[in-house]
Amino acid sequence: xxxxxxxxxxxxxxxxxxxxxxxxxxxxxxxxxxxxxxxxxxxxxxxxxxxxxxxxxxxxxxxxxxxxxxxxxxxxxxxxxxxxxxxxxxxxxxxxxxxxxxxxxxxxxxx
Amino acid sequence: xxxxxxxxxxxxxxxxxxxxxxxxxxxxxxxxxxxxxxxxxxxxxxxxxxxxxxxxxxxxxxxxxxxxxxxxxxxxxxxxxxxxxxxxxxxxxxxxxxxxxxxxxxxxxxxxxxxxxxxxxxxxxxxxxxxxxxxxxxxxxxxxxxxxxxxxxxxxxxxxxxxxxxxxxxxxxxxxxxxxxxxxxxxxxxxxxxxxxxxxxxxxxxxxxxxxxxxxxxxxxxxxxxxxxxxxxxxxxxxxxxxxxxxxxxxxxxxxxxxxxxxxxxxxxxxxxxxxxxxxxxxxxxxxxxxxxxxxxxxxxxxxxxxxxxxxxxxxxxxxxxxxxxxxxxxxxxxxxxxxxxxxxxxxxxxxxxxxxxxxxxxxxxxxxxxxxxxxxxxxxxxxxxxxxxxxxxxxxxxxxxxxxxxxxxxxxxxxxxxxxxxxxxxxxxxxxxxxxxxxxxxxxxxxxxxxxxxxxxxxxxxxxxxxxxxxxxxxxxxxxxxxxxxxxxxxxxxxxxxxxxxxxxxxxxxxxxxxxxxxxxxxxxxxxxxxxxxxxxxxxxxxxxxxxxxxxxxxxxxxxxxxxxxxxxxxxxxxxxxxxxxxxxxxxxxxxxxxxxxxxxxxxxxxxxxxxxxxxx
Numbered sequence: 118x119x120x121x122x123x124x125x126x127x128x129x130x131x132x133x134x135x136x137x138x139x140x141x142x143x144x145x146x147x148x149x150x151x152x153x154x155x156x157x158x159x160x161x162x163x164x165x166x167x168x169x170x171x172x173x174x175x176x177x178x179x180x181x182x183x184x185x186x187x188x189x190x191x192x193x194x195x196x197x198x199x200x201x202x203x204x205x206x207x208x209x210x211x212x213x214x215x216x217x218x219x220x221x222x223x224x225x226x227x228x
Numbered sequence: 229x230x231x232x233x234x235x236x237x238x239x240x241x242x243x244x245x246x247x248x249x250x251x252x253x254x255x256x257x258x259x260x261x262x263x264x265x266x267x268x269x270x271x272x273x274x275x276x277x278x279x280x281x282x283x284x285x286x287x288x289x290x291x292x293x294x295x296x297x298x299x300x301x302x303x304x305x306x307x308x309x310x311x312x313x314x315x316x317x318x319x320x321x322x323x324x325x326x327x328x329x330x331x332x333x334x335x336x337x338x339x340x341x342x343x344x345x346x347x348x349x350x351x352x353x354x355x356x357x358x359x360x361x362x363x364x365x366x367x368x369x370x371x372x373x374x375x376x377x378x379x380x381x382x383x384x385x386x387x388x389x390x391x392x393x394x395x396x397x398x399x400x401x402x403x404x405x406x407x408x409x410x411x412x413x414x415x416x417x418x419x420x421x422x423x424x425x426x427x428x429x430x431x432x433x434x435x436x437x438x439x440x441x442x443x444x445x446x447x448x449x450x451x452x453x454x455x456x457x458x459x460x461x462x463x464x465x466x467x468x469x470x471x472x473x474x475x476x477x478x479x480x481x482x483x484x485x486x487x488x489x490x491x492x493x494x495x496x497x498x499x500x501x502x503x504x505x506x507x508x509x510x511x512x513x514x515x516x517x518x519x520x521x522x523x524x525x526x527x528x529x530x531x532x533x534x535x536x537x538x539x540x541x542x543x544x545x546x547x548x549x550x551x552x553x554x555x556x557x558x559x560x561x562x563x564x565x566x567x568x569x570x571x572x573x574x575x576x577x578x579x580x581x582x583x584x585x586x587x588x589x590x591x592x593x594x595x596x597x598x599x600x601x602x603x604x605x606x607x608x609x610x611x612x613x614x615x616x617x618x619x620x621x622x623x624x625x626x627x628x629x630x631x632x633x634x635x636x637x638x639x640x641x642x643x644x645x646x647x648x649x650x651x652x653x654x655x656x657x658x659x660x661x662x663x664x665x666x667x668x669x670x671x672x673x674x675x676x677x678x679x680x681x682x683x684x685x686x687x688x689x690x691x692x693x694x695x696x697x698x699x700x701x702x703x704x705x706x707x708x709x710x711x712x713x714x715x716x717x718x719x720x721x722x723x724x725x726x727x728x729x730x731x732x733x734x735x736x737x738x739x740x741x742x743x744x745x746x747x748x749x750x751x752x753x754x755x756x757x758x759x760x761x762x763x764x765x766x767x768x769x770x771x772x773x774x775x776x777x778x779x780x781x782x783x784x785x786x787x788x789x790x791x792x793x794x795x796x797x798x799x800x801x802x803x804x805x806x807x808x809x810x811x812x813x814x815x816x817x818x819x820x821x822x823x824x825x826x827x828x829x830x831x832x833x834x835x836x837x838x839x840x841x842x843x844x845x846x
Contacts, residue, residue: 137299188290195284199399202296203289 118161122216125154129205129213136202144198148189148205155209159186162212185209237351240360248367252351257344257372264349269293274353276320278346278404285400287319287346294322296399301326308392311335312384314416316409317398318347321354328359334649335392336384337365340412342405344371370408377412381419390420435832436541438785441559442728442837443542448562449721451713452553454535455574458594460705466490466597466694467590470509471583472497473604474622475675476614479687480505483601489695490599491702493590495582496544498602499524499532501614508532510702512548513586514540515578521547533706535589537578538562542840551706561784565724569717579653580646587654591661598669599690604676605651606633606641634678641677655680729837731782736830742773743823750816758809770819777826785833790825 132147148155161167162182166175185208192201241249251257263279267290275288289296300323307313309332318324318341331337341347347369350356359365366384368377385393395416401409468490470476470483476498484507486492494502494509502509503526512524512532521543524530534548537557545552556563556575566573577588583603590598602614610624630642633651643651658681661667670690671682678684713721749766752758777783 137296138303196403197285197400198403199286199289199296202399203286203291203293207289207292207295 118158119216121154121158122213125151125158126210126213126217128154129210133202133206142198144202144205145193145196148201149193152193155186155189159212182212185212231352233355234352236355236357237360240357244360244364248373251372252348257369259348260343260345260371262343262345264345266349266353273322274320276346276349278343278400280343280404283404285404287317287398287400288322297322297326300396301329304394304396306330307332307335307394308389309334310389311392311394312389313337314381314393314395315339315398316396316413317341317401317405318350319398319401321350321356323396323398324356324365325359328362328365331363333363337363338368338380338384339365340368340377340409342370342401342408344369347372378415381416385416385419393420435789435829437539438789438829438833439836440539440542441561441785442833443840444536444538444540444545444554445562445565445725445728446722446841447545447552448538448554449565449713449718449725450552451566451569451571451711451718451721452551452709453566453574453712454553454555454576454589454592455572456553456709456712457706458592460709461491461593461700461702463594463596465595465697465700466599466690467593467595468492468599468601469583469586469590469603470494470498470502471586471600471602471604471673472501472614473602473606473673473676474608474611474614475604475673476501476602478674479601479672480507480614482687482691483507485695486691488699488701489691489697491590491593491595493535493586494532495586496523497582497613499529500526503527503529508703510706511535511589513582513589514544515582515585516541533703535576535585537576537585551709559784559788561728561781564781565721566712568724569713569720571712571717577657579650579657581650581653584650584653584657587657591657591667596665596667597694598667599687599694600669600671600673600679600682601687603654603671603673603679604641605647605654605679606635606643606675606677607647608635608641608675610642636671636673636676636678636684638675641675643677647677651677651679658682725841728782728841729834731780732785732830732834732837735777735780735783735786736827736834738773738776739823739826739830742770742777743820743827745769745773746816746819746823749812750820753809753813753816758812763812767815782833782837786826786829789829789833790822 128147128151132144135141136144159182162178166172168175170178185204188200188204188208191197192204238249238252241252261280265277265279267275267277269275269289270291271294273288273293275286275290275293277284277286304327307327307330311332313327313331313335315324315327315337318339324339327337347367366376366380368374368380395413397409397413468483468486470492472495480501483492483502483505487507491511492507492509493511493513496512496514499509499512500523508528509532511534512529513535515537521541524544524547530547530549532548533550533553534545535553535555536545538554538559538561539557554562556573557578563573574592576585576592578585579588587598587600607625607630610626611622612625613622615621630644631648632640633643633648635641658667658669658679661669662681669679669682670685671679672685672687672690674686711718745766749763749770752762752766777786
């Protein structure tokens, strides 16, 4: 999971940096390209409590994950850059960070 | 809907632009087909989701609405005091609020909103009253007052402030209102381009600063800067700043007895009336890059020591045969002559006018008693300057359109917008001075605007107080000052100055290379077969040659002169964003304009630099 999280984090980071700092808007295209990895990563949270978490916490995590996926699909369907960027940057990022420590994030902090 | 917010916003507009507020109240607009849904983000911000035909898009982020705006705000950077800022799309006002946080009061903010329904929702849902009251915002709204875009753009953007122009298109507006936004951004870009290609104006205005710096470099290399004067005279006396306001006529004769009792610093415009009244000031200051030499064309004025920034008119500098003191004005090339010798190049706050610079100079020289004369900062008696400055008798002017401010002797006096800005500068500077030192500023201008923090006195009264004690020959002490540089350091600085024509020649050569690359890029864009590797390779070469130009210190001179072209190239690549091919063609087109100007400017400056910096050597 850690490896998947790092791979996805780096892609997400590149998209956000390009958008904010390079004024290059490839958010929807990049997000579409990440669809397989996003599904793969998120499905791990939905296949049962494999992380040995407290049941209440797991429920929260599951709801959160479903909401991220729902937003991802909604943003893609409506071709909504603002929605997608928020889903990746503020939604998915939180899930990815669960599997990463500071060194994995390198120089890239949020934004 | 919250009527309170709507009313608050309109009440704020009443103060700034009542006609516009009235149009909104009387519903003098045509609504469009945009539906606005108002939501709250998870971090508590009001966000809009907009439905336009089949499209349904957010204008603010659902989870973290603040973060993208904060990043944008940081990257948007500081706004220059004379900038024109264009926001295309207002959304729920988050970007507008962010830009207004530190918006300079002299700058212009123009907000174009392509949907009247979004604008109405904004005024109903988001309290913008503080922002509107703080600064007039030029709202241009489709369906309400869109015809005002062109005149507002022309009024806000002039040659002098082009370089500070900033533009931003609100997220998702390109998707929602692409055609409309494109139309206005295109109009803005075409307007900029027209200004750039109007070469005559460009030559006169933009190249003068670079010319002056080149012309002054050999004098700067002599190593005289104002800080050297700090220990040349005692500071327990007074210093007088003589400006050329119309009230100078009233008490100029009094100044004779101040000679050798007080340090007399005169602005360039006051030199003629002073000399004609038999008063030789100890220091003359000048700042403008364009000013007629006729202002100082009076016998004996050439011996007055000069204090100036490196960009001051070279003809002025050359006219003065006494000591020439230069200070840091933000240009790094002159500073290099000091830093290469591990010396500090002292500065003076320019503040926008020669009088501001003169005032800051006196403070920095250590005087705690400062007397202002002829510092009207207003059109006293409906005149702009004292007699004997630009004309023997200055004509009366129409002042009915001017702002009225508190006067020194009259209840209200008329002042122009630029003088009002300088008035505020004086007030702020005095406030700052007093926090640091026990400084007293006497305003002996017998007319004009009241400057907060000064004591209003007649010149006779204050000179009776300060013209005591022994005579001090200020002029002699200044003339006997030694340079900051040793002979070797001065030699090194002068040798560096002689390298400048060579640096400009190299920039010229790299400019030619850059142009070739852009032409290849254009040809490739026009060909049927667009190859990403080729494009990448060509863009890397663009970067290489651009960097090679920019790493030369002399590039600063060119950067100053072609700022317009530079801002055009950096502006949003918008109108041709439909396909990659169009985008490449647009980059190439703008790149060719840029490199043409770069080559022309480098060539002109190279010739000039050879002429003024190498002639003696040849």
